[in-house]
Amino acid sequence: MSANNILKLGIPKGSLQDATIALFEKSGWKIRMHHRNYFPEINDPELTCSMCRAQEMSRYVESGTLDCGLTGKDWILENESDVVVVSDLVYSKVSNRPARWVLAVAADAPYKRPEDLAGKKIATELVNFTKKYFAGAGVPVDVEFSWGATEAKVVEGLADAIVEVTETGTTIKAHGLRIISELLLTNTQLIANKKAWEDPFKRRKIEVINMLLQGALCAEGLVGLKMNVPEEKMPDIMALLPSLTSPTVANLYNKDWLSIEIVVAEGTVRDLIPKLHDLGAEGIIEYALNKVI
Helix, strand or coil, X not given: CCHHHCEEEEEEECCCHXXXXXXXXXXXXXXXXXXXXXXXXXXXXXXXXXXXXXXXXXXXXXXXXXXXXXXXXXXXXXXXXXXXXXXXXXCCCCCCCCEEEEEEEECXXXXXXXXXXXXXXXXXXXXXXXXXXXXXXXXXXXXXXXXXXXXXXXXXXXXXXXXXXXXXXXXHHHCCEEEEEEEEEECEEEEECHHHHHCHHHHXXXXXXXXXXXXXXXXXXXXXXXXXXXXXXXXXXXXXXXXXXXXXXXXCCCCCEEEEEEEEEHHHHHHHHHHHHHCCXXXXXXXXXXXXX
């Protein structure tokens, strides 16, 4: 196979790694890791995989070292990378919702707004973005890079405030900190190198990957239901059914019965199935969905 017909894909190493590999598996690609190996196997001869930190991914994609990859919107902005943003993929290590970069101070600190931190020291891993944020607000601050354990910097007296990423805010509160502002809402994005995006084969491959990843995300929290119902009960059952689209209805060999198939939110099934049963539905089957496209 020609090198031009191989797509170089970047998988984020670290906190997003397991969630990303699980998402790809649900989408049809099995990524097999090897101990201390940054080049995992993938069950697609048209793909090669590389593992790299989300913080660096956009640089590798911009330079063409990788054709495409998954990383956070925050790191694309931090690196000022000139790449094609193919789509948003809202998933994370904790939940299927965007993460937030927040400005936090000690719970008993007098600061209420970002403007109150003029002349103060702020610790963060997101240095460039934070500097731009405060410069845009006209607030002079000293921004220092944090190598880790950022929440502890305020407690230890090493900084007056931090800019840190959080999904729930639990860790920040646990460190005795208080959020005073949200600077950025971020989520994972599928990005592509501009030259690779212009290549017909690579663009098509990236678009297929995107379609299937989006389909897998769309299927989260949804299940399929199949059942047989008496024809005379159809009006009552149709009034009860929530559905992603209109239910599929087919005649059974016994003309007095119909088969119904629908897609519903998983959280509704517990209450829905007993009601369907009470209305005469039989042979109710619930099944998992890998993708909804």
